[in-house]
Each structure stands twice: as C-alpha cells, then as structure tokens.
Amino acid sequence: MENPIRIAEVLLPLALAQAYTYAIPDGMALEPGDFVAVPLGPRTYLGCVWEVGETHGTNMKLRAIMHRFDAPPLSDTHRKFIEWLSAYYLEPKGNVLRMVMRVPEALDEPKLQVALVLGDARPAKLTPQRARVLEVSAEGFAMKVAELAQAAGVGPSVVKGLAAAGALKEVGLPPHAKFQEPDLNAGAYTLDKAQAAAAQDLRAMVAQRGPKVALLDGVTGSGKTEVYFEAMAASLAAGKQVLLLLPEIALTAPFLARVERRFGCAPAQWHSDLRPRERERVWRGIASGEAKIVVGARSALFLPWVNLGLIVVDEEHENAYKQDEGVPYHARDMAVLYGTLGKFPVVLSSATPSLESLMNVDRGRYQLVKLKDRHGRPELPETRLIDMTREKLEPGAWLSPELITATNHALQSGDQALLFLNRRGFAPLTLCRACGHRLNCPQCSASMVEHRFRRQLQCHHCGHQEPVPNACPSCNEEGKLTPVGPGIERLAEEAVRLFPEARMAILSSDLSRGQNLRDILRGIEDGQFNLILGTQLVAKGHHFPMLTMVGVVDADLALESSDPRAGERTWALLAQVAGRSGRGEKPGRALVQTYLPQHPLMKALARGDRDAYLDGEKRIREMAGLPPAGRLAGIVISGKDGNETQRFARDIALSAPPAEGIQVLGPAPAPLAMVRGRHRYRLLIKAGREVNLQAFLGQWLREVKPKGSLALQLDVDPYNFL
Ligand code: ADP
Numbered sequence: 074m075e076n077p078i079r080i081a082e083v084l085l086p087l088a089l090a091q092a093y094t095y096a097i098p099d100g101m102a103l104e105p106g107d108f109v110a111v112p113l114g115p116r117t118y119l120g121c122v123w124e125v126g127e128t129h130g131t132n133m134k135l136r137a138i139m140h141r142f143d144a145p146p147l148s149d150t151h152r153k154f155i156e157w158l159s160a161y162y163l164e165p166k167g168n169v170l171r172m173v174m175r176v177p178e179a180l181d182e183p184k185l186q187v188a189l190v191l192g193d194a195r196p197a198k199l200t201p202q203r204a205r206v207l208e209v210s211a212e213g214f215a216m217k218v219a220e221l222a223q224a225a226g227v228g229p230s231v232v233k234g235l236a237a238a239g240a241l242k243e244v245g246l247p248p249h250a251k252f253q254e255p256d257l258n259a260g261a262y263t264l265d266k267a268q269a270a271a272a273q274d275l276r277a278m279v280a281q282r283g284p285k286v287a288l289l290d291g292v293t294g295s296g297k298t299e300v301y302f303e304a305m306a307a308s309l310a311a312g313k314q315v316l317l318l319l320p321e322i323a324l325t326a327p328f329l330a331r332v333e334r335r336f337g338c339a340p341a342q343w344h345s346d347l348r349p350r351e352r353e354r355v356w357r358g359i360a361s362g363e364a365k366i367v368v369g370a371r372s373a374l375f376l377p378w379v380n381l382g383l384i385v386v387d388e389e390h391e392n393a394y395k396q397d398e399g400v401p402y403h404a405r406d407m408a409v410l411y412g413t414l415g416k417f418p419v420v421l422s423s424a425t426p427s428l429e430s431l432m433n434v435d436r437g438r439y440q441l442v443k444l445k446d447r448h449g450r451p452e453l454p455e456t457r458l459i460d461m462t463r464e465k466l467e468p469g470a471w472l473s474p475e476l477i478t479a480t481n482h483a484l485q486s487g488d489q490a491l492l493f494l495n496r497r498g499f500a501p502l503t504l505c506r507a508c509g510h511r512l513n514c515p516q517c518s519a520s521m522v523e524h525r526f527r528r529q530l531q532c533h534h535c536g537h538q539e540p541v542p543n544a545c546p547s548c549n550e551e552g553k554l555t556p557v558g559p560g561i562e563r564l565a566e567e568a569v570r571l572f573p574e575a576r577m578a579i580l581s582s583d584l585s586r587g588q589n590l591r592d593i594l595r596g597i598e599d600g601q602f603n604l605i606l607g608t609q610l611v612a613k614g615h616h617f618p619m620l621t622m623v624g625v626v627d628a629d630l631a632l633e634s635s636d637p638r639a640g641e642r643t644w645a646l647l648a649q650v651a652g653r654s655g656r657g658e659k660p661g662r663a664l665v666q667t668y669l670p671q672h673p674l675m676k677a678l679a680r681g682d683r684d685a686y687l688d689g690e691k692r693i694r695e696m697a698g699l700p701p702a703g704r705l706a707g708i709v710i711s712g713k714d715g716n717e718t719q720r721f722a723r724d725i726a727l728s729a730p731p732a733e734g735i736q737v738l739g740p741a742p743a744p745l746a747m748v749r750g751r752h753r754y755r756l757l758i759k760a761g762r763e764v765n766l767q768a769f770l771g772q773w774l775r776e777v778k779p780k781g782s783l784a785l786q787l788d789v790d791p792y793n794f795l
C-alpha cells in the first residue's frame with residue numbers, strides 16, 4: 074500500500090456550505106484553524122483549515138495548499154461558533170467565515186516599518202533646515218521620514234538627504250503600537266450599595282466560568298456601566314479577553330474615554346470607520362491575545378478571539394444589533410451563543426430590556442441583576458403627556474405652547490433643552506396642491522423625502538436623489554409643490570423662529586457622521602450648544618449633564634407599524650430619550666406630545682411604569698404566538714417582473730412541507746412592495762417555541778433555486794418587517 078497522503082479540508086470565505094479538500098505539501102505543518110492560500114479554478118483564495126487528515130490514494134486529483142500564513146490559528150471555539158451560526162441562520166459556512174476574514178492583510182507577519190535615528194556621520198553641509206532635523210532627532214526617538222519632517226517643519230526631502238549622507242540611519246520599528254496591559258484598579262469608583270451588590274453577582278458569575286447570562290436591568294443613569302466594568306475587571310484578572318459590544322452609534326469618544334479612565338489604557342476599538350492599519354492592528358492583537366479589551370460594534374464578535382472570557386452587550390435591546398444585509402444575524406443572540414460554546418458568561422445591560430431577555434429571565438434561563446435607583450437620584454425624570462388632540466396649532470407648526478414655554482424656561486435657566494423628532498429630512502412627503510400628485514421614488518414604493526439643507530429629494534430606501542423640481546412632474550404647474558409633515562430640518566426652522574437666541578445643534582444621521590458628529594456631541598457636553606434637535610441619534614447612551622428638558626415632538630410615530638415589536642421599540646426609544654434629561658446636578662423633566670394620550674404605552678410612560686407596560690405586551694405576544702412567545706422566520710422573494718415574482722412566491726409557499734405547529738403565511742406584497750425597481754413579496758413562517766424551525770426551513774428551501782432576476786432572502790428571527 075502507498076503511503077497516506079496528508080489532506081486538509083479548507084473553508085473559503087465564499088458562499089459555500091462545505092470545505093474543499095486539498096493536499097498538504099511535504100514539510101508544511103498544519104493544524105485546524107490555520108489560515109492558508111489555496112488554488113481554486115484559475116485563482117488563489119485565502120481560506121481557513123477546517124480539518125486535517127489522511128487518505129490512502131484517491132481518484133481525485135488533489136491540488137495542494139500553496140502557503141500557510143503565520144497568523145495564529147482560529148480557535149476551536151471560534152470555528153464552532155461559525156458552524157453554529159451558519160446552522161442557525163441557514164447561511165453557508167463560507168459566508169460566515171467571510172465576516173471573520175475581513176482583514177486579510179492581517180494574516181501576514183506585520184511588515185517592519187523603517188524609522189530614522191541619529192547616525193554617526195556629520196553632514197558636510199549643514200543648512201538651518203538640516204540642523205533643525207538633527208536637533209529633533211537628537212531627542213532620541215525613532216521617527217518615520219514624514220514624522221521627522223513634520224516635527225522639524227521641513228520637507229521630507231531634507232530628511233532623506235540627511236539619511237543619504239549618513240547623518241541619520243535606518244532602524245526597524247515594530248509595525249503596530251503595542252496594546253497596553255489594563256490596570257484593573259485604575260479608575261474604579263466606590264460603588265454605592267446597590268451597585269456593589271450587583272457587581273458582586275456579576276463577579277461571582279465570572280468566577281464560576283460557566284456559560285451563564287445575566288440581565289443587568291436598571292434605569293438610565295443607575296450606574297450599570299460602572300457595574301459591568303467590575304465584571305470586566307474580574308475577567309481580565311483571570312487573564313481573559315473581554316468584549317464590550319455597543320450599538321455603533323454609542324461608540325463615542327466620551328464613552329471610550331470612560332473605559333480608558335477605568336482601566337488605565339485605551340481599549341482596542343472596532344467599528345466601521347476604523348482605518349485599515351488600525352483594523353489590522355486590532356485583528357492581529359485579538360488573534361495573538363495581546364489585545365485584552367475590545368469595545369466594538371456588532372461585527373467585533375467575529376474578530377478571531379483566542380481567549381475570550383466575557384462579553385458585555387450594552388443597550389442589549391437595540392435593533393442596531395440585528396444585521397439585515399449579508400448574513401442576517403442578531404449580535405446579542407450570537408453573543409449568548411458564543412458564551413455557551415466558549416463556556417463563559419455574558420452580561421446584557423439595558424434600561425429597557427428586550428422582551429426576549431425578560432422572558433428568558435422568567436424562564437429561569439438568565440439571571441436578573443437589578444439596579445433600581447438612578448445613581449444619586451431617585452427617579453426617572455418627571456414625564457408629562459401633552460394631548461395634541463386639544464392643541465390648535467397653526468399649519469406648519471409642531472410645538473405646543475406648553476413645550477415652547479418649557480423650552481424657554483430651560484434655556485433661560487442656563488440649561489439645555491432637547492427636542493426629539495425621529496424623522497430625518499425636512500418633510501416626509503411632498504404633494505402638489507394643484508393636482509394632488511405625490512412625489513414618489515421612481516424605483517421604490519415610497520415617497521421622496523425632502524432634505525432642504527442639501528436641496529435634494531431623497532428616497533430613504535434606495536438612496537435615490539434628485540433636486541426638488543420647480544413644477545409638478547404630473548400637471549406641470551409651477552410653485553405648487555408643498556411639503557407635508559415635519560422632519561427634523563423643518564422643526565429646526567420653527568425652532569429658529571421661536572428661539573432666536575438659542576445655540577442650536579442638529580443631530581441627524583444624514584447630517585452628521587464620524588468626526589463631525591463627535592465634535593457636535595462634544596459641543597453639547599461642553600455647553601457650547603444649548604438647544605439640541607435630534608432624531609434617534611440622540612437617544613443612545615449619551616450623557617449630557619446640562620440637559621434638563623426633553624420634548625418629544627411626535628411620540629406616536631413609531632407606533633403606526635405592522636411590526637410586532639413596534640410598541641416595545643417605541644417604549645425603549647421614548648424612555649431612553651426621556652432619560653437623557655436630568656442626568657447632571659439638576660433634576661430633569663420630559664414632555665411628550667401625543668395624539669393617543671389614552672394608549673396604554675403613553676399612560677405607562679407618564680407613570681414611569683415600565684413593567685406594567687411590558688407585562689401587557691408580553692400577554693399580547695403570548696396570545697398571538699409572536700416572539701418571544703413563538704418563533705418567526707421571514708422570507709422575501711424579489712424580482713424585476715411583478716407577475717413572475719408573485720408566481721414564484723406562490724410556488725414556494727405551496728411547496729412547503731406539511732409540519733405540525735408551523736404556519737406559512739402569505740405570500741403578500743411586502744409593506745415596501747418595491748425597492749430599487751424590484752418587486753417584493755413576503756412570506757412569514759410562524760412556529761411554536763418547541764418546533765425545530767431550522768430543520769423545517771432547511772428541508773423546504775433546499776430545493777428552491779431562484780432563477781434569472783429572482784432572489785430569495787431568508788431571515789430567521791426577523792426584526793425588520795418592511
Ligand atoms: P448607566 O450605565 O446605568 O446609564 P452610568 O454607569 O453611566 O449609568 O452612571 C451614570 C453617571 O453616574 C455616570 O456619570 C457615572 O460616572 C456616575 N457614577 C456611576 N456610579 C458611580 C459611583 N459609584 N460613584 C460616582 N459616580 C458614579
């Protein structure tokens with residue numbers, strides 16, 4: 074018999090469900106988790122070794138692995154995580170691996186960077202510029218050409234000239250700055266009694282090193298952050314890595330500064346506008362275990378953790394944890410899965426926990442850790458409803474006299490006021506007063522939203538933009554197009570009229586991003602601004618100590634939706650916005666404008682009675698068999714041709730295998746019946762909690778092959794019902 078051939082199953086970060094088999098070249102040491110380069114067709118791909126084994130001859134012509142990277146191998150737990158996630162969402166494993174391998178540059182040995190230090194030779198010609206460079210260099214730091222040139226205030230050619238003359242010499246620099254070791258006692262507060270008890274519970278969980286989940290539940294400002302910092306410290310003390318997940322938008326400089334103060338070193342960050350070099354540094358630092366603390370957005374779950382010992386999910390109720398494009402996963406749920414696989418605890422923190430988490434507490438699966446009081450303050454801000462059915466506002470005005478008075482009062486007292494309206498742009502709708510024509514997106518079944526600052530109409534679903542026309546495109550009458558309803562920009566016009574002295578800041582995701590957004594947030598913290606107009610961007614985690622009055626301009630907006638979680642979401646949003654008020658020395662209050670003052674949500678909000686509202690919601694979900702009492706999956710069928718799409722959707726519905734405890738609803742036109750010129754139909758699959766939904770879906774959809782322009786998108790545990 075011939076000698077066995079060593080083979081490896083290599084998973085590629087492509088839409089592939091299975092790994093491919095390759096031969097391992099003689100002399101190449103390889104273990105599962107190693108990153109390699111392999112040939113596929115005419116191309117070379119990077120991949121990850123899933124298994125290694127041997128075979129005795131085969132009639133397959135095996136191609137060989139070309140190269141093994143020196144990056145540390147992906148851990149067993151991480152590979153298991155990929156497999157479980159893929160099985161849960163019925164997503165090809167390769168697509169999940171792709172989320173881990175987003176930074177291929179990090180697989181190589183980090184390149185050595187060249188820097189300059191003082192050399193032995195003296196230059197023959199010493200110009201004043203050259204002298205300055207040598208002076209800077211004499212301070213003893215190795216600096217790159219550009220850095221040295223900048224420090225000396227000269228052009229890079231001066232520096233290069235000195236290097237050529239031997240007056241400066243090259244040395245190798247480690248390419249990435251090292252991650253500092255956290256100092257676990259650096260900035261710990263003395264916790265109050267409630268905090269200390271909660272911290273003790275979490276530390277005990279960390280000490281047990283089991284896969285347990287805690288729900289840390291306490292109103293905004295009750296000191297949850299300081300409490301989960303203690304859990305992080307305990308995990309770090311045990312030599313483990315720690316991941317703190319935040320909704321991307323809450324990843325602000327002040328928050329990072331807080332982590333830095335607590336642990337005496339800057340944490341690694343992970344979010345979408347990280348520079349490529351920093352992505353490499355963090356990816357590599359996680360893989361080597363050198364980076365101990367990561368504060369990141371949801372995709373940080375997919376960093377190549379080697380020694381993860383705790384995940385904290387802050388604002389666990391946030392929808393931002395659900396990814397809808399690509400692999401549709403929920404980062405909170407996957408954090409819990411990771412903890413189970415890695416046998417470590419997960420802490421979910423929120424002032425308005427999701428019903429999912431609360432029901433898991435009811436079922437005894439999660440441990441409830443409760444913080445009742447607002448740190449140093451007894452209550453949520455006083456909240457009052459303003460019954461808009463009784464207000465007679467002028468057309469184009471949105472603020473009631475009571476809200477105007479309260480805003481003026483806050484501004485005159487030297488405090489800040491916040492007016493919250495969760496709608497971007499100037500007006501959500503533009504109608505022609507002559508013929509009634511409504512300006513819609515040419516590719517979507519949605520109206521165009523006017524953005525007056527940019528002088529554009531924009532579709533919020535496909536991004537299509539066009540200038541605001543002068544004449545109605547339907548009847549050609551000029552000057553008849555009229556904005557209908559308020560957006561944040563239109564509210565700004567009203568605010569400028571009413572509060573001409575105010576120093577106004579507008580926070581809306583389309584107006585401010587990245588550094589600009591960070592600057593505005595800092596300006597608010599510093600008191601540079603005193604009137605803040607904001608969309609949901611302001612609701613998340615910010616700490617504005619001078620803010621004492623929050624006005625909710627239209628509290629009913631989010632309630633008008635077919636989404637089963639609309640009420641829960643509205644509650645979370647309004648409670649979070651109201652909770653921005655009175656976080657500093659002075660008490661705060663919140664005024665809520667609503668046309669539905671009798672709605673259970675509004676009544677509970679005015680009483681500050683979260684549990685009463687959520688209990689009602691829970692009962693409704695239980696009666697309807699909706700999540701978290703039951704399970705859902707959504708399928709969107711889309712295609713260029715309406716009839717063909719509808720037929721395909723019907724055929725799929727008809728092909729569903731019979732199954733007990735599972736209902737297939739639809740197809741029905743999706744609420745957004747057309748996006749980017751594609752017609753959309755929705756199927757909803759409803760199942761009891763005990764049903765194996767994945768098995769059903771897998772069997773059903775295995776044979777479904779959309780052709781031509783048709784596409785099928787499966788969403789297990791959908792959060793977006795558009
Ligand atoms: P939450 O996360 O529940 O919203 P935070 O942890 O942000 O609450 O606490 C609210 C404010 O109170 C923060 O400014 C925080 O620094 C401060 N704080 C919390 N706990 C303490 C403490 N034990 N001693 C002093 N200040 C504290």
Ligand code: ZN
Nearest residue numbers: 514517532535
């Ligand atoms: Zn559109």
